[in-house]
Amino acid sequence: MNIAGMGIVFSRGRGVAALEQALQQGWVAPSEVEVRGLTNRLSVYAVSSETLADKTVLAKARRADRFVRMSVLAASDAVQDSGLSGKLDKKRLGVIIATALGPHVTTFNFLDGIIDFGDAAVSPTAFSHSVHNAAASYVAMTLDVRGPTLTMTHFHFAFHEALLLAGAWLQEKRCDAVLVGAVDELGAVMEYACGQKSRPAKDGRIRPFAFSSSPETVPGEGSVFFLLTGEPAGAAYADVVSGVFEPGASPVSAGLMLPDNFGMSGDESRYRDAVAGVARAASYVPVFGSIMTGSAFHAAAGALVLKRQMCYACPVQDNPHGVNICRETVAGPVDNVVCLRLDCRGHGKTICLKH
């Protein structure tokens, strides 16, 4: 499938230009938040309210929460970025959204209503926004998408499966183009759970190439969308396809390998074997933060690497295992990028991007 356009909303801003600038700049310190129930402040990569301020695009999203707003902006930007805005047949445009945790902030707001006011006096607005598919509904309303819309959830592979289904829809000509996106948000309860279950990074740095058995995290949030077409069109960043990685298989050969370990899935030592011996590797997770649908963000970075033919330097370069990582931003031919995500059992999926 062809990536015709990209949109992104994350802690460093909105849009492909913001992504490029962030990859060139490298690591910046996260912000810190007080989280009720945690002794220390938690470092997070949060999307700012300025980033989400856009009365034009969000004209139909008056009641929408941050989860929806991030999605709508990223989706809308992907269409704009493609330059295909006026040419898309909206009846043959589909939307697939992947999320791990859904709009949990609004879910808990809704529970506040039950606890404070009782079962019979809860907010219907909060309820109708507390479902995972609210984002797809708003994306469709904002962009007038009349094709199929589908939201899927999985803690590791939601975005990979979204790409797989988009490919099937394009191949069977159910759609001419598909907006495929990922979105996950921060929130107090989730931050508390992170603080309890994982190891917050004290210096604000995620160290992917440490491949630690108890890695450190900096929770992040945001949304990424690709506008995908069957044939090359629009800004044509790269071809993309999702695939399966089997444990014990020989290391993936790739122009650039991006392991998706992000600090929240326990023991990362199994990534070490998959990455050892690869010609070149990088990880931009320390720029985005730990996001469960983070594979999408890595895929966006990979698409930009291919479009610009530029390997951006790793933002955090701790490398005790001697992997061939990008230490400096270097222009030069890059033919393909592979993002690799492993789950707790060592099963894996890949997102393969080709120039």
Place this chain on the structure above:
Amino acid sequence: MGAVSAAGGDISETLECFAAGRRNLGKVTLFPSSLDYPVFEVHRPLNGPVRYKSRTIQLVLAALDEALAGARLDRNMSGRRVGVCMGTTVASQLNDIDFYQSYRRDGAAPMEPVKSFLKGNLAEVVAAEVQASGPAVTVVNACSSSADAIGAALSWIRGGICDLVIAGGGDELNRIPLCGFGSLSVFSHKPCRPYDRDREGLNLGEGAGVLVLESEESARMRGAMSDVFVAGYGAACDAHHLTAPRPDGSGLEAAVQHSLREAGIQPPEVCFVNAHGTATRDNDKVEGNVLARVFGLDAKVLSTKGYTGHTLGAAGALEAIFTALALREGWIPASAGFENKDDEIPIGAVREKTAVAGQYAVSTSLAFGGNNASLVIGRRT
């Protein structure tokens, strides 16, 4: 196929309930609530592995057992190319109110509910249970979730990604959607009356529907060709409103037409429609007008939600199963709750158990959020 709902713990009980026109609804007993809307609960023990605390998972595993038995497949499917595609609403959320209340009150909460939640992705659980190694997707598309899950499964099989897919969905009766839908003023205080002139809203239900979908080639090789099949799927978004359907029904109409085209059939070949038929004023009016436009005023229409309630994530799958069963058995039940035709809906539902003879039928779903799904089910003669 496997089906668990208030209408029955398996397919044969469900058919018996349909034939008798029995409506098993009552007050909420599964959890304390100040709300007294009638609901359709599953009143039977669920005997899945105790490690799964989620009632939704228990319902789904019960239906899975029946479906695998019907497909003559072992629980261990590791040698085959199997995908899993399941729809749900409740199982996707960390909505444990005790956990949250503890956190709110004390700034601390036990992590057990979080751990259960992170291990409880519905499709992942089903895939682990049958050792499926293909794609595993949990669809969260509100009321059309499991219809869309079946549609995605169809795409996987046609695309050669899988030979078999366990597709369907489940949702337990849960306090959160009960409160939520209550706040949207969509409930009836009485047994629901789909398509009826005096309908007042829906009743919530719970259940699970699981289908084992298989490519023709794989079925032939196994000598397990089924008499019923999914012939086509169409889906289209209204792009109109978060909770109300597009008044002109154009999204549903597009979905239905697409599913018919995919099945390669014309409307007169459809012998009945299992409608979404929630019994809300809006849904039935919009849907009924579309069905009349597409299938004509003589079309046989029913809603089985009069027997199961609105089972949310399970609805699409359960109703696809009921549609397949009706084609196989040659009859549809009375559309429970329908007595008087509404002048604003050109079509009425069937008032009694009705013989049907034909090869194809359609099942429709209209979801909150605006997605519309249509499945064409076929029967081989």
Place this chain on the structure above:
Amino acid sequence: MSEQAREKELAAIRAKLKELLVSNLNLEGVKPEQIKDDDALFGEGLGLDSLDAVEIVVILQRHFAVEIKDMEKGREIFRSVNTVANYIYDYKEGRK
């Protein structure tokens, strides 16, 4: 209750209602004082929709202890700030 006292209470209800509408319905860019008492809340006026209507039911429950059991009747009551305020006043006075 004297006419003056009645009007004073109604004015207070209208003011509180407008604040709640702006905050609970997230009416960005609208100040409470900009909402005219007789402007249509739905359709052409403030442009509220069916989801706002059920949200207003909850606003009335939580902040005025007023129950609306029948959404069909709700349509007439929710025509404008004036009609809602009058309904709240009458409800509290036990006239409804």
